[in-house]
Amino acid sequence: MTRDDLREEIAEATEAALELHSDDDPSVAGVLPKVIERVDADVELEEATPVVEAVLAGEEPAGADVRTNGHAETGGDSEAVSASQDDVTLDRGTIREHYRQVADAVRPLGELAGKPTMLINDKVGWYVTRENTDPSEEELGRYEKKRRARDFTNDYDRVVEQDVERTLYALTSYKRPEALDHWEGATYDDEAGAYEYLNEKPSPDSEDIAAVAAWGDIDLADELKAQRFDLDDDTYATAEAALEAYVDAFAELYGGRDAVYALDSVGGAYIFGAPEATLPIARHFAADDDARARIMEAFIERSNEFLQEAEQRVNESVDGADEVVHPDWANNINRQYKMPLALHGDHDAVVTPIDVDDITYREPTPATAVTEDLRASAKAWCESLTSTDYEDRVDDLVAALWPEEHAEEDSWEAALEAWVEAKREAEREERRQREAARKRREERLDELGGDLEGASITPFMKDVYDALDRVDTGEVIRRYASDAWDTGIDSSSKTEFDPSWRTSSSGSSCYVDHQKNTFGDPACGGGGYAAKAMALGRRIIGPGESAAAQQLSGEEWGKAVDELRDAGYDVPVWTPEAGSTARDGSTYDQMPLWALRKAAVALGVVPEEAFIEREGDDGGTYLGFPGPKTYNNALDAVEEYGLEHGRERADTGPSYPTYDLFEDRDSVDVGLHLVPLNGKEARLEVYHNDQREYTETLDRGFWRSGTKRGRVAGRVIDEVSGIDQELLRGALKDALAQVALDEDEDWFEEAMRSQREEELRERTERVVCYPGAEDAEWLVTMRPAPTSPETESRTLTLDSGQLHNADPGHFQQLHIGMFYEKVQIDSAEWANLTDYWLSIQEIKEREADTRLEAAIEEFTSTVNKMRVWADPEGFDWDSRNGLYVEDFTEDNRDAILVPGAWMESWKYDNDYGEINFSKELRQRELALRGSVRRTINSARRMVWPIDAEKTDWTADDALTAVDEDDEDAKPEGLRE
Numbered sequence: 013m014t015r016d017d018l019r020e021e022i023a024e025a026t027e028a029a030l031e032l033h034s035d036d037d038p039s040v041a042g043v044l045p046k047v048i049e050r051v052d053a054d055v056e057l058e059e060a061t062p063v064v065e066a067v068l069a070g071e072e073p074a075g076a077d078v079r080t081n082g083h084a085e086t087g088g089d090s091e092a093v094s095a096s097q098d099d100v101t102l103d104r105g106t107i108r109e110h111y112r113q114v115a116d117a118v119r120p121l122g123e124l125a126g127k128p129t130m131l132i133n134d135k136v137g138w139y140v141t142r143e144n145t146d147p148s149e150e151e152l153g154r155y156e157k158k159r160r161a162r163d164f165t166n167d168y169d170r171v172v173e174q175d176v177e178r179t180l181y182a183l184t185s186y187k188r189p190e191a192l193d194h195w196e197g198a199t200y201d202d203e204a205g206a207y208e209y210l211n212e213k214p215s216p217d218s219e220d221i222a223a224v225a226a227w228g229d230i231d232l233a234d235e236l237k238a239q240r241f242d243l244d245d246d247t248y249a250t251a252e253a254a255l256e257a258y259v260d261a262f263a264e265l266y267g268g269r270d271a272v273y274a275l276d277s278v279g280g281a282y283i284f285g286a287p288e289a290t291l292p293i294a295r296h297f298a299a300d301d302d303a304r305a306r307i308m309e310a311f312i313e314r315s316n317e318f319l320q321e322a323e324q325r326v327n328e329s330v331d332g333a334d335e336v337v338h339p340d341w342a343n344n345i346n347r348q349y350k351m352p353l354a355l356h357g358d359h360d361a362v363v364t365p366i367d368v369d370d371i372t373y374r375e376p377t378p379a380t381a382v383t384e385d386l387r388a389s390a391k392a393w394c395e396s397l398t399s400t401d402y403e404d405r406v407d408d409l410v411a412a413l414w415p416e417e418h419a420e421e422d423s424w425e426a427a428l429e430a431w432v433e434a435k436r437e438a439e440r441e442e443r444r445q446r447e448a449a450r451k452r453r454e455e456r457l458d459e460l461g462g463d464l465e466g467a468s469i470t471p472f473m474k475d476v477y478d479a480l481d482r483v484d485t486g487e488v489i490r491r492y493a494s495d496a497w498d499t500g501i502d503s504s505s506k507t508e509f510d511p512s513w514r515t516s517s518s519g520s521s522c523y524v525d526h527q528k529n530t531f532g533d534p535a536c537g538g539g540g541y542a543a544k545a546m547a548l549g550r551r552i553i554g555p556g557e558s559a560a561a562q563q564l565s566g567e568e569w570g571k572a573v574d575e576l577r578d579a580g581y582d583v584p585v586w587t588p589e590a591g592s593t594a595r596d597g598s599t600y601d602q603m604p605l606w607a608l609r610k611a612a613v614a615l616g617v618v619p620e621e622a623f624i625e626r627e628g629d630d631g632g633t634y635l636g637f638p639g640p641k642t643y644n645n646a647l648d649a650v651e652e653y654g655l656e657h658g659r660e661r662a663d664t665g666p667s668y669p670t671y672d673l674f675e676d677r678d679s680v681d682v683g684l685h686l687v688p689l690n691g692k693e694a695r696l697e698v699y700h701n702d703q704r705e706y707t708e709t710l711d712r713g714f715w716r717s718g719t720k721r722g723r724v725a726g727r728v729i730d731e732v733s734g735i736d737q738e739l740l741r742g743a744l745k746d747a748l749a750q751v752a753l754d755e756d757e758d759w760f761e762e763a764m765r766s767q768r769e770e771e772l773r774e775r776t777e778r779v780v781c782y783p784g785a786e787d788a789e790w791l792v793t794m795r796p797a798p799t800s801p802e803t804e805s806r807t808l809t810l811d812s813g814q815l816h817n818a819d820p821g822h823f824q825q826l827h828i829g830m831f832y833e834k835v836q837i838d839s840a841e842w843a844n845l846t847d848y849w850l851s852i853q854e855i856k857e858r859e860a861d862t863r864l865e866a867a868i869e870e871f872t873s874t875v876n877k878m879r880v881w882a883d884p885e886g887f888d889w890d891s892r893n894g895l896y897v898e899d900f901t902e903d904n905r906d907a908i909l910v911p912g913a914w915m916e917s918w919k920y921d922n923d924y925g926e927i928n929f930s931k932e933l934r935q936r937e938l939a940l941r942g943s944v945r946r947t948i949n950s951a952r953r954m955v956w957p958i959d960a961e962k963t964d965w966t967a968d969d970a971l972t973a974v975d976e977d978d979e980d981a982k983p984e985g986l987r988e
Contacts, residue, residue: 100360110379112172114382114390117391118352118353120395121351127186127223131162132183139162140161142158143158157199160195161216178357181351182349185221187221187222206679217305218304218345221290226315226409228282228341229282231338233335233338236336240376247336254333259368262319266408272285275349277349278359281366289402289408290406291406293428315343338708350363352364352393360380364377365390409424468614469655476573493548508522512549513559544560548560586607605634608647611649627757668688673746681701688763693711696709715751776794778792779792780793789810790809791807793806800831815846818842820841881893881896882967889949889953897909907940909958911956930943
């Protein structure tokens with residue numbers, strides 16, 4: 013096709029695109045992608061732009077210059093990144109001539125022992141796209157294009173001549189040749205802004221890895237990157253010392269420095285281990301794709317972890333290292349890095365080899381200073397990296413990364429085979445357990461058809477009814493629902509009593525019929541069985557003259573039956589399993605969550621108080637398990653009991669907050685993850701196309717500052733590939749602003765719980781509080797950790813001072829003494845853990861109810877007298893006061909937020925430490941929910957949300973800052 017022909021075709025495609033465009037004043041950027049898709053020959057966006065501009069301007073496009081591109085990458089799967097041009101002056105012609113000049117030097121990089129790697133331009137060009145001239149039957153009429161992954165060697169010249177804008181990248185891994193020779197049918201989806209494939213995107217997968225290097229990106233600190241040409245000698249010296257230490261870490265992994273390589277990446281440095289050391293693994297498992305993929309993935313993951321641990325040692329041994337370099341251990345199956353002699357995006361400088369035996373890290377090499385000697389040095393580096401000199405180092409790698417298996421087996425091959433077999437056996441064992449559980453369920457169902465004595469859960473509602481029929485109604489009345497028993501006639505079949513739910517002038521106006529196992533109240537014609545009797549006795553219904561005639565609702569009936577169980581009556585918990593019939597006649601696909609909760613409590617997996625209020629997909633709330641482990645433990649217990657739950661197990665990996673930065677754009681997949689590290693720090697990670705491209709450890713709460721959010725976004729955009737920088741910057745700042753909003757949500761607090769705090773919660777079996785005249789005592793029963801030599805649960809004892817001490821040191825000492833294992837926990841995690849213990853505690857030997865009612869009345873009176881502020885300005889975390897919040901709940905109920913610290917102080921000042929106020933206030937509906945963390949006046953602490961309707965306060969009564977001089981207010985802030 014000639015230039016004139018191509019120019020005419022672009023103009024016609026522009027006219028066609030304008031007919032479909034909805035804007036009255038279309039832009040070049042809006043029309044250009046649609047034009048490119050309508051042109052038979054592939055052209056570059058910049059080359060087609062002059063023609064499109066001419067047509068939009070109503071001019072003749074004959075003078076516009078275009079050039080055919082063969083099969084160019086237009087970034088169909090990504091948006092191009094615009095590099096900062098502050099220190100960039102090279103034009104496109106100079107850039108492409110540079111890459112022509114270095115072609116011979118870098119060509120050895122493209123292949124290792126016949127295994128190719130990929131070539132990527134400007135982080136966005138990954139594929140070769142061509143017309144699908146010989147479509148298969150499945151592709152015919154729909155997939156007019158075909159695409160494959162780029163091959164470094166075969167596609168280098170074309171990429172240099174037609175595609176590269178600035179920087180060329182290679183991968184840290186080498187692939188099976190067939191992976192880069194696989195063409196996939198494709199078509200461009202205009203609405204999605206991305207290619208759609210017949211099967212999957214033709215990018216190499218784990219099983220395609222033939223060799224891979226352990227790798228690290230040793231970045232300079234962000235503020236130093238821009239100063240790379242002007243750093244002082246001390247900074248360079250620190251960087252050199254840090255690089256020396258990191259090379260030592262790689263040498264430890266690979267059995268010597270001779271198998272370690274390094275590049276000056278301009279913005280930092282890259283360090284590699286010899287990729288050929290993994291070639292023997294790929295050969296040994298050549299016939300087993302699954303094993304090969306498992307091992308290569310594990311190698312990357314474990315080497316990243318190995319080097320991340322080494323980073324801590326380097327920062328301790330090299331003074332100032334953590335201030336000068338910030339390593340990124342984010343190697344993955346298709347990790348790209350700037351190839352030797354590639355141009356940096358922000359500086360007119362090139363990537364150059366570093367001699368690991370004589371590390372020199374000073375000013376980078378300008379693009380204009382690339383000499384024949386430097387090209388020869390780069391070629392030697394590439395040849396050395398892709399040699400096969402260090403295949404024998406595979407043994408060192410396996411010994412370092414699979415130490416247990418390597419120590420037990422005679423060879424690295426046997427070690428990896430044993431590891432793979434152990435993984436597969438664990439999967440087989442899980443399948444066997446499921447099958448065994450299914451058989452146990454069948455056997456248990458047969459048993460349930462006979463004697464139900466002692467059963468704690470059952471899938472049959474009839475079992476519950478039968479058990480209730482066996483409960484002695486007379487005994488329930490006598491113990492729980494009568495003020496006086498046996499007050500009337502003497503009969504073997506009936507007993508008269510004085511009811512507790514209403515007044516009786518005779519004292520014998522109600523009766524129990526022992527033959528029918530019922531009770532009756534002739535005054536209102538009411539009565540019933542044991543559940544109704546317990547409901548009256550526990551005030552679930554009533555009291556009143558006609559209370560016995562009230563019908564029990566489903567919820568009331570359930571509460572009454574639970575009270576019977578709590579009283580010691582043998583009533584199994586109805587837990588319908590998958591496939592059983594519901595009350596409405598439908599069939600359960602899986603055990604309902606409410607049934608699983610009941611089963612978990614009945615089978616002793618978790619105390620009832622441990623369930624957490626969570627937000628559902630529909631915006632409502634429900635009671636959920638404390639964490640994925642307890643949820644899975646409940647499933648295991650149900651299976652062991654012989655019932656089929658039909659539920660998938662929860663992922664026990666981290667459940668930290670994640671944010672989709674471009675949720676409304678299917679073509680862009682970028683996610684922001686906040687990973688809780690401990691109680692004070694979190695790691696921010698950014699993933700692009702499921703590959704981590706940025707990570708940074710930050711103090712929790714950084715998201716509350718707009719300035720800090722902006723700085724973080726600025727650091728991220730320099731590292732994440734394939735997205736327009738300003739677009740990404742805005743999305744990152746929006747996501748971090750959303751984090752600041754989400755911080756007050758219950759789910760966020762739970763998701764940001766550190767793994768070590770979560771494990772301590774999971775290990776907690778029971779918390780019992782024994783109040784005393786002088787001090788309370790808590791007995792906390794915990795299971796040992798899997799790594800502890802102790803095998804039995806142990807109970808530790810804490811007094812009030814030890815439990816409420818901000819320093820967890822005493823607990824840590826007790827833990828070592830009981831489990832012979834140190835536990836890591838900081839003050840923030842300790843505060844969260846003790847809050848959890850208090851929320852699930854059982855109170856033993858409680859004092860009389862008269863004292864409890866007096867305490868509740870005194871608390872309510874105190875709230876009525878304290879100052880309650882209408883806005884945060886007057887609120888003080890450390891004082892006796894409250895904050896009035898309108899529409900606190902979803903049903904628009906107002907709350908008075910009382911400081912948790914003051915509440916605890918008030919309890920113990922008044923000797924109410926033994927009372928579980930959280931439970932008692934909620935049961936009386938004085939509190940809208942349990943204590944919760946809220947951010948007020950830049951501080952985030954616990955508050956108690958008291959129902960404003962149950963106090964004397966209204967929104968109009970709440971004070972503002974100017975009310976401090978109100979003559980009607982008492983000096984100490986009390987209210988009449």
